[in-house]
Amino acid sequence: PSAGGSLVALGGGRTIDVAKGVASVTGARVAAIPTTLSGAEMTGIHRLPAGAESRVGAMVRPALVIADPMAMTSQPEPALRASARNALAHGADSLYTPFANPVSEMCALRGAELIATALDHDRGERDRASLALGSLLCGYAIDSAMFGLHHVVCQTLVRVCGSPHAETNAAMLPRALALLVARAPDRLAGLAAAIETDFEDVEGRVRQLGGDPAGLGQLGADRAKLGDALESMVVRPELAFVPGPPLAKADLAELVEAAW
Numbered sequence: 062p063s064a065g066g067s068l069v070a071l072g073g074g075r076t077i078d079v080a081k082g083v084a085s086v087t088g089a090r091v092a093a094i095p096t097t098l099s100g101a102e103m104t105g106i107h108r109l110p111a112g113a114e115s116r117v118g119a120m121v122r123p124a125l126v127i128a129d130p131m132a133m134t135s136q137p138e139p140a141l142r143a144s145a146r147n148a149l150a151h152g153a154d155s156l157y158t159p160f161a162n163p164v165s166e167m168c169a170l171r172g173a174e175l176i177a178t179a180l181d182h183d184r185g186e187r188d189r190a191s192l193a194l195g196s197l198l199c200g201y202a203i204d205s206a207m208f209g210l211h212h213v214v215c216q217t218l219v220r221v222c223g224s225p226h227a228e229t230n231a232a233m234l235p236r237a238l239a240l241l242v243a244r245a246p247d248r249l250a251g252l253a254a255a256i257e258t259d260f261e262d263v264e265g266r267v268r269q270l271g272g273d274p275a276g277l278g279q280l281g282a283d284r285a286k287l288g289d290a291l292e293s294m295v296v297r298p299e300l301a302f303v304p305g306p307p308l309a310k311a312d313l314a315e316l317v318e319a320a321w
Contacts, residue, residue, distance in 0.1 A: 067092065070123070073144075074099025074226065077123070078107040085119040086110055093123040095133050098144040098193070099227070100151050100200030102126045122204070130193035138184055139272065140227070145192060146271040147230035149176050149256075150215075152199035153238060155206035157248035158302040165205040170255045172198030177256040180270045209302040211237040213294055214313065221290040224282035231274040236319045239264040240312075244305040277321045287317065 066087070070080035071094045078101050080091045085107075093102035101107070105122035136144060152169035155161060175195030179187050203212075214237065215230050224232075242249045242263050250260055258266035278284065294300070295310045 066090075070094065070102075071096065073097035074101040077101035081105070081107040081121040081123070082110050084121040090125075091121060091123040092125040092127070094127045094129070097136060097227070098133055098141070098148040098196035100148055100196055100203065102128070103197055103200030104204040106204065126197075128193060128197055130190040133193040133196065134187075134189040139274070141184075142180065142270070142272045143227040143231040143274055145176055145180055145196070146234055146267070146274075147227045148196035148199050149173055149267070149270070150199075150211050150230050150234045150237075151196075151203040151208075152176075153234070153241075153249070153252055154208040154211045155199075155202040156252060157241065157245040157304060158207050158209055161206040161248070165202045166251070168198040168205070169202035170251050172196070172202065173252055173255040174257075177266075177270055207299065207302070209299050210241060210308070213297045213299050214316065217290050217294045217297070218277065218282060218317070221293060222277070222282040222284075222286050224277055224280045228274060228280050229277065229282070231271045232277050232280065232320045233316075234271070235264045235267045236316055238267055240316060241303070244303060248304070277317070282321075284321075287314075291317070 066089050068080045068084055068089045069092045070077040073096055077093045077095065077099070083089065084091050095102045102123050103126070105120040107120065134141060152173045155165055155169050172195040175191045175198070179192035179195065211233060215233050218224050218229050219226050242260065246260065253260045253263050256266055291310050291313055294313050300308050
């Protein structure tokens with residue numbers, strides 16, 4: 062056992078991320094038992110506790126994951142579709158970064174295919190194991206290849222404007238992909254095939270998979286804080302991973318407004 066003991070995180074992404082954050086300063090090992098499709102159990106991506114922000118090298122990935130498909134897909138249908146679209150975003154955002162590699166790409170595309178195929182079926186006829194596996198694969202992909210535009214925007218909106226995590230990802234993903242496919246068609250062409258759509262209709266297909274979720278305003282995002290959120294987004298270093306000309310604050314504002 063590690064010097065810091067062990068932590069068991071049973072729950073969604075927030076619960077697992079808290080355990081990882083605690084472990085980053087205590088040296089504990091984390092066992093994760095996910096109850097959503099957040100993908101947190103597969104990554105070393107999490108916030109650090111206050112006062113420990115400089116300890117980036119201490120980021121923790123769970124040492125053990127107990128992935129029960131029935132538990133991971135047990136949310137009510139609207140929440141489950143939002144969580145699934147969050148999982149799909151992990152795969153999509155990993156495809157074009159400088160760290161993308163053959164294994165991360167294979168996992169992202171297979172994960173996207175499993176998620177899309179599962180969501181095409183009604184809840185009673187859905188292959189829940191395939192949906193859970195798709196989430197795990199996309200979680201691996203983002204841990205391996207990191208992320209860019211979509212997660213920069215969503216992480217900042219959740220932190221600054223107070224909108225819920227999975228639902229924010231669900232609202233933003235179609236719009237973010239519409240921008241990304243124009244900038245990186247060679248890196249995202251495989252995604253269109255994986256989710257069984259034409260390259261030109263990736264946005265519409267992702268909307269369909271999510272059940273056309275609520276916009277950011279309906280989700281409770283605080284518009285008064287949007288200016289602060291945009292200022293935080295534009296200085297994030299991960300934006301440099303996005304192919305094409307540098308993204309300006311006006312580009313990000315247009316993207317967020319389209320999802321409001």
